[in-house]
Amino acid sequence: MLLLTCPYCGVMAEETEFHGGGEAHLTRHSDGSSDDAFTAYLFERKNPKGIVLERWRHVYGCGKWFHAARCAVTLEIFGTYSAQTFEPPAEIIAKIKAKRPEWEAKS
Amino acid sequence: MSDLMSFSEIDGSGAVLVAAQRRVMMVTLKAELSKATRAAIKKALGTPVPAARKIANGIAWMAPDELLIMVPQGDTPEAMIARLTAELKAPMLAVDVSDARAVFTLKGNKAREVLAKGAPVDLAPEAFTLGDFRRTRLGQVAVAFWLEADDEITLVCFASLKQFMFEWLVNAAQKGSMPEFL
């Protein structure tokens, strides 16, 4: 069971205080989008064997959504950050790269 | 600990006294807690906004944009909301939640252990101290709690779970069941 740090209230808590929300940084497609783009937005998810950027909500705490950078294999957490951004902050990218040089933030 | 008359139900059969408080007046304020807003809140309430995950002078930090404010004796939620509305310039939401919450008192030197039976939180004296305010779960129920004194804890949950929570706490406080770890 994971330990996560909520970047909004700063508390480190166990997974049962949180609720997972799947892949982060999806681009919403709405009226006027092509069938392919909309289908991809609704259903197609990366499932890498390695670093995942994912959404969590501190549901039993401050109620805020945030993002986490985590290795799906080792469960190492490289950091958590604001949900109101389009990519991980530079220091988290650097931390991941230091251990997984082959990883690309936008892949 | 408050006056006995302020409790609607008390159970003293366990290792820790469990009491359900009668209606406690409180207001939820949601706003971006900018410097200006903090100043306005201080002006409206007379006390400063506490730091993250702290409670001070009856104001609890719930989230980066939310406070839970206990309404002191002699004041009313309506009057407090009116003062906040008058002072705060930025968008905000202030509502009376007095009837939406149930409030409990745990009294006794094993109060921390009672909570540690259901809350995934380090409640050791060195880890959880006076002034700390923690939102988490107790068993299956969303709660918030803080210390009133080293041997007294106040706990808040939703009002509809008052009876369930009281029974849960009485069960957890039963004599002869304290781990004696904290």
Next chain:
Amino acid sequence: MSFRLPTFGHLIDRDSPVSFTFNGKSVQGFKGDTLASALMAADHRMVGRSFKYHRPRGIVASGGEEPNALMNMGEGARFEPNQRATTTEVFNGLTARSQNHWPSLAFDIGALNNKLARFLPAGFYYKTFMKPAWAWKHVFEPIIRRSAGLGQVPTERDADCYEYFYAYTDILITGGGVAGLEAALEAGRSGAKVLLLEQSPHFGGRLMVDDVEVDGRAGPAHIAHLLTEIGKLPNVSLRPRTQGAGVFDHGYALGYERLNDHAPSTTPRHRLWRIRAKRIITATGALERTLNFAGNDIPGVMLASAVRDYVRLYGTAPGARTVVVTNNDDAYRTALTLHAVGLEVPAIIDARPQGGGALAEQARALGVRIETGHAVAKVNGKIHVKSVEICLQSGAGGAVETIACDCVAMSGGFSPVVHLWSHCGGKLNWDAANAMFSPDPSRPPTDQNGEGFVITAGSAFGALTTEACLQSATAAARQAADEVGHSLPEEAAAREVRTISENPMAPIWSMPDKAPYKLRAKTWLDFQNDVKVSDVQLAAREGFESVEHTKRYTTLGMATDQGKLSNINGLAVLAGALDAEIPNVGTTTFRPPYTPISLGAIAGEAAGPLFKPTRKTTIDGWHESHGAIFEPVADWRRAYAYLQAGETTQDAITREILATRGSVGLFDASTLGKIIVKGPDAGKFLDLVYTNMMSTLKPGKCRYGLMCNENGFLMDDGVVARLDEDTFLCHTTTGGSDRIHAHMEEWLQTEWWELKVFTANLTEQFTQIVVAGPNARKVLEALGGMDVSREALPFMTFTEGKLGGIQARIFRISFSGELSYEIAVPASQGLLMWNLLLQAGADHGISPYGTEALHVMRGEKGFVVVGDESDGTVTPHDLGMSWAVSKKKEDFIGKRGMQRSFLTAEGRKQLVGLRTLSDTEKLPESAHAVEDGKAIGHVTSTYFSPTLGHPIAMALIVGGRARMGEVLAFPVAGTVHKARVVDPVFYDKEGAQQDV
């Protein structure tokens, strides 16, 4: 025979006799005995029968690894099967029964299987019960079900209670032997917070049994010294009777504390410790292995270390004449112990040609006969050992001598208990010298920071001498302390241990080396699941080369002991059969818990009334005292109907509906969600969240709205009231309040964070009461204080004021189709308002109605219920609610989704009403409409309408709106119900009743 000795027995108190029953017969033991030691002392040597062949089985071990001595323990509401006698402390009144036999332990019908053993090899069931297909269900399965399983299943609700405890510590140590204690003392000195768990009631492990001297102190004295020193450290906690049951991600560990299994009480029986540790030191020791010789499962054949434990710890002799058989030096300690208490040791059979070291010299000096290079060819005896036949280890089992004995102490070497290390991914190395898997410290399980968080110490680390154990314990403690930020100063001098030189063990996987089939087919690997050497060899021949496949095919290691004694031997046999190296064959996966833990501990306090939180409204007590029967809706309980004396539920529902439609009814709607949405962008936000337009709603007005998810499917509905220019109050369904509030927050926080909007869930701040029926207005007028006339408060508006002296917000909205007021008051005033309304409505015969009456009334009106008419695959268009989907709005959640081709295609199911051809025949719930052999839709709601005097139903039917007037068939369980497709609005289609 086995019996109590006059000497030894550190753990028993001979002044405190304890009386219990075994298979109904009274047995005496002493305080401190385990059930196993007490039974042994009373000469109960056969304690059960095996799973498959029902062979007689005796006690093999002295701890949690015991495969045989499983008991049906306790009675009635405290009955529990499969409890290990070796870890059960006796107490006055304990009742135990042996398992897996009928009619009795001594005479067992199932033992016939033993005679048929050669026809029941590995995979027997898979191969046999394939054909004919019908026979599985009707013949084989019933028979197998009756004969399968070990203990019996409890039939009563568990009388005991359980609990959790969340503990946080710097360092967790599992195991309270000398390594664990040494590590606790060393780590404790660093100032780090240390929690040590020991599964048994006492500390000390092997030092309480073996002749070891540390710093000039005998083993037990040294343990006492360690406990005294640890006792001085307030930052170290020791928990006996608490097993480190599992290690999980990010330093999470489970402790299983057995609080009063040894002294039944009303306080919690077990406590599940949910521990977070920064570092975990596993000092879980090692388990002795069995040796593979024919008849190694006959009662009286035991692990050599266990024989020593029973003598030393419990003053109990497992036998009067014990043959020791070994491949290592440790078993000589057993021979020396037995000799010291005057028990006969006719021979030590040592498979190693060179024999043992210093301990062997001691034995030889005492005149004990030692046969090196020899093996046990077979054990003779049916229900207990009578003799052993010995042979050359290098041969094929030609016996050279038969030695009479009543006990065999065997030692096949040791396996470190690597379970906790492995649970979360710690890797193992094969230590060929000691023929064992031991932890590889360079590949530990890793935590959230990518750092190793488990360290092993003592024999769990692979250290097989006391000296090495202490060294590894100190090193583990120093490493852990350092890593949690409590570095220790320079290392203290190592403890002085009296060393004994030992000869290396020899890996012996078959006794004798070239044992023929006849012997191998009587050589047991897994005692609990009856897996023999020949079974594993058969599996290998049939192509089960993966150890995981062999395990499942043969059931090796799949019993309640999870193969603690058998896995390595089984693996070695498999490797031999495949002609592969053991490390290349690999191990099966170690999964938590280490030994079975009670379901009660896993459930914790969540049983009985605390099983699940029940949310109650402020009027719940009134409902309960007025005949209400309840139904669960989300976490709430809601009054379903109010039963009066002599009424059936249907009677009550009918009465409530007729009273409401005829005069006036009263309904507790408090559970409906009430979410405040406020801010300059609130209207804009709600336009995105609802399918219809909300920003155009005028303050003081109400509008019914639908919410969809991005797929375009309906997820909630409710009435929105605009309280002022920038404040809306959104009502949700009962199940939707938390979900919809979370949904709104998710979109605000993660997609439209630029919007200036705040939300608050005020569901519980208000009690909401519906007054509905033609006389509703008269009731409110009788209470007085507010103008509720049609002119002042028209349909779909709201007003605020004091009703009967109570601050209230009154909405003119209707779900029943009648003139209806929903009155929201602060929840603290809710019960008062309810009673005032009852009083005010008394002259009109006001009747409270429950959720079912409400559902029937809304069904009569053709109003949908989210979750009945919708199931997560239904759009507003399917429900005929296109009027609630804006065509003007540029965007809203679900707009694009609804445009997907298959949602706009012909042939979707559409909502229709159904009228049965017979006025007395109600359609069954969820009945499917069938046309030309195909299902074309299903009933979503079905009721008997007392208002109309006939049944009504709604259904989703393919192309339903074009089928008006068609008669459809609904075949259910042999009866074909027929119903005509009609408009779903059965009552007051013009809405005249609600807008008066």
